[in-house]
Amino acid sequence: MSYYAVLGAATFLFLLLGLAIWAKTRSIAFVVGLAFAYYWTLWGGWFVVYDLNGGNSGLLYDYLYYKLFPIHLDSDYFWALVLYSTFILFIEIALLFSTRCNIPQLPVRPIRISHSKMLFIAVVSGILSFWIVKDTLSSAASLGLMAYHFVYQDTSISRLFTLHQILNRICLFTTTMGLAIYSSGPTAKYIVGHGKSTHRALYLIVLSGIFVMNLRLGFRHYMVVSFLTSALFYLVNARRLKRITLVVACSTALLAVGIVGMTRGAGVSETVGDMGGISKAAVAPLGSYVVSNEPFAAHISMYGTLHKNIGLTYGSSVIAFLASAIPRALWLNRPAEIYTYYAFEVGAVEGQGYTIHHATGWYLNFGTLGVAIGGLLLGWIWGTLWTRFQQVARARSYWGRIFRAIAFWSFTASISTVMRGGPEVYKLVLVEELLIPTLILGVAGLRLVLQFNRPRLLLGEDSLFTVRQGIGFES
Secondary structure (H helix, E strand, O other): OHHHHHHHHHHHHHHHHHHHHHHHHOOHHHHHHHHHHHHHHHHHHHHHHHHHOOOOOOOOOOHHHHHOOOOOOOHHHHHHHHHHHHHHHHHHHHHHHHOOOOOOOOOOOOEEEOHHHHHHHHHHHHHHHHHHHHHHHHHHHHHOOOHHHHHHHOHHHOOOHHHHHHHHHHHHHHHHHHHHHHHHOOOOOOEEEOOOHHHHHHHHHHHHHHHHHHHHHOOOHHHHHHHHHHHHHHHHHOOOOOHHHHHHHHHHHHHHHHHHHHOOOOOHHHHHHOHHHHHHHOOHHHHHHHOOOHHHHHHOHHHHHHHOOOOOOOOHHHHHHHHOOOOOOOOOOOOOOHHHHHHHHOOOOOOOOOOOOHHHHHHHHHHHHHHHHHHHHHHHHHHHHHHHHHOHHHOOOHHHHHHHHHHHHHHHHOHHHHHOOOOOHHHHHHHHHHHHHHHHHHHHOOEEEEEOOEEEEEOHHHHHHHHHHOOOEEO
């Protein structure tokens, strides 16, 4: 059928361009990121077409037909597949033109961070994050409700919930990245830290604590992003990979994410107390994502937009993005994001969150041209960050070197986030995936030394050189 033809042709071209990107960059990060892009864009299409042709995939995503809109194999769905295919192929085309295959230019000296500072940031952010939701967790437990649903309905923390999420992200990133840098050893290429076994133990304790909080809340998104960012960075930062450590860390991360995902539909005590549940959780992160219902809400958003003939907003997302710089406390009626417009226009049933695909968000702003622009922009940003990482030694400032060293890996880990939001999602990526990691590592690399009896603030790699030369004394 024509639907399978579009899916098959798009998949073939996607794999072909993906191989070209791999041949040019040899980076596993692009393989992972492109797999996420395909998963949220076309993966669900195979099941939809199969089921609507009389098959039975066994996936229970048809509840979306009642809460959003039913799907039919008509011209609108065919065009939706074409638009999605155009979007992901344009991402790869932009990647091929924006990436540079030159040999990585390693810095003369790696940036040196302090594990003690990293731990201080992790502990403070973790405690504050827990403090914001502790009463909510207690209330949910006393009422016998799932904290995952209750936390979104608790008006007592509504103003601080975003801060809680940011602090949660900071704690997770700092602990996982700290462990990645520690495991990279004293000969690390880009970022190094003089770590002791005590640091490693403290990292694991803090990580265990923040895991328990996310376990009770049922939040796994930030865990996935933090684990993936740190694992990808470790692969390029370490001169000699500790393969056993890497396998154990990845297995533990998969198990942790699986258990957290399972607590969304059941209490923590039931999940953790059931040994069968834990064994299932070990394979849940892979198996559940393959047959998960999550990508379908995003996938069908383009069809709903076309089938209901929703009008274009001609750049409302750009206005919403710029307006988001003003706190909502100062501007209560800020322009709404494109998701709000989409959910209202398709008549989505209230009381549940849905997902809009990134390509759909661009389409609602600028039509078919917007889909092409969105794909090219995403691919260009992604490829440019890769090129900047390859040329990290050319950065003219300390903060520039930090940014170039980490930005590509954190952006790659956030591809799933981008795919599940309109153009406004770049604000979240800019703050949480680019700015915050740069600030954390940058602050952890600052040193205050006494030089000629005067205090002097030195930067990461400079402080390492200074201490080795005996110029100053670190305080």
